[in-house]
Amino acid sequence: MKYYNNIVETIGNTPLVKINRVLGEDFPALVLAKVETTNPGNSVKDRMALKMIEDAEKDGRLKPGGTIIEGTSGNTGMGLALVAIQKGYKCIFVTNSKQSKEKCDILRAVGAEVIVCPTDVKPTDPRSYYSVSKRLAAETENGWYVNQYDNLSNRLAHYESTAPEIWEQTEGKLTHFVAGAGTGGTVTGCGTFFKEKNKDIKVIGVDTYGSILKEIHETGEIHLNHAYTYITEGIGEDILPENYDMSVIDHFEKVTDKDGAIYARRLAKEEGIFCGYSAGSAMSALVQIKDQFTKDDIIVVLLHDHGSRYVGKIYNDDWMQEMGWLD
Template structure:
């Protein structure tokens, strides 16, 4: 009989799959190392087992102990599998930008999940780096994994992933392209491949908001490059010890939008349902196409499964909210089509200013049309109300008609977006759209900005 003693024995030996449509512009053989075939559906299963076994061997992790790690989700899943099989408890510290699916999956396999804010410095006590360390100090019989600086991470890929790729390509690989986060995959695979053939090029995919590319090119850790970004699993605001820059031939950066768009393209054009970093890798690959020749064999690694992003990159509403869907916005009706059924919030001339303020809070809006029995007669804006309040603290009890401004301009559904945009001025922050049935909708500056691709 052919069977595995535990699920951990099924990790590795993932397939190499030829890519076709999504890389049609590249004049080379492009192969994807599809790591979603691992039992935890990501490449992180490999290093999770290696880090745990090495910690067991040298006594850092003791029987019945608690494993603690800061993770974007995938390492946590790999650690959860190991913890279940080996009898450990697991606490995963995760940033709030990670998908809900990742958090739910971790809880489903028994991990305690602690969520931390993304938009804080690594040294901030609220950051997931700091919280992980603090929990490790406070929890008896615990071990802090620290995948960023734990060199068992890159060693796992040196011992497993690198040799697999070399064998699967019969040593013909010329380029390895992979997203860089902790650095374990690119450094471990890169070290093995360059030992086999120093001419193999190792390319890292970075994201805007991360420090890797500039640091590799200049040696400068530029804090001005650090800002919040959406792409998951790649890029960092620190320099992990697992990133061996001497093994990397170059980086290319990919935008959040391109990473999201190409994540969907891989599913639709190759029938491979993989995650956000895979989309970034394919777009990065296309940006590097002048480096590839017809006889080259390019291997790109797909980190994880698309199932962890169904509420994000694979959700039209999520994509649309961020301007990631390339929809043709040419008329007023294009701007409002996704929320055209929403009721227009208004305030009447004799209502109090406090009523308008309450409506702005409730519906999270900044502009409200003012009506009377004849129709639209004015407008109120949160900035104007604030100025009125500063001038007169009793303004909240005054009728709207005493503080309202001019009514918003009204346009037809078919009005070109260029004409609508001209109606926005310093004095006017909204436009009303006539829906032809006695109803109206509002377009704000935010809506116009959101429609810009």
């Protein structure tokens, strides 16, 4: 008999799928989507959740019977919760009010406690989900604050698992890697691996308006006051996480909230690939910079999470109508 001993063993080995329609007939290059929704938690975050927990166990930061505490938009929390169930840990997750109700409901469904903080506050504000996460970790007995933003096991997970899978699946022939940029783990971890294999591979981070990542990459300067509120979920930052190594990223492309939503919906309807907000942003980014590609290029674009997280927002016609985005 062939079976897995637990759900955690199914993390990884996600498919690479050709994009056929949504980018348009005149798109010059071969585009292959690394569809991370087949992970058990339906997102790429399962990979780093497992790595961060295992590394914390090894060095004693996470002790038996402990409580895992993290600021998360939902996907990291889901990954952490699935691993925690197998290992006997409790979970407390802190998120912000921008995140979809579905994400919070899913976390509660797997036994996590969820605390929602306001979105329109600075990261240093005591009410922010960054600050609340740190405070809870300090106050909770036997608590461990994951800190996915600065925990380098995040990017190491992608260096060790995601990127080698892509390299093998493409037989080392990819010319571009495109991924949404949030904590920096995926784009930096994969980017580092690919640059070590072939320095000519271009690494592109997908950013959103309101985020400061593109500005930091282009100027080397950090101006936290340049950040402003945006609707897109899963990409962009108003801080610079330690997981970033900007030297392995060749370019950041910004996409509007509207275009990300529209392309996510198109991806579902035209390709049958039901993914999240940032997947739409990635598709839109490719269209915006299509003149940079040739017929010989092989582009791998990573699709982070599942569309079920967004049925109350971008996949809801009433919500889209309220935003003025439904043509």
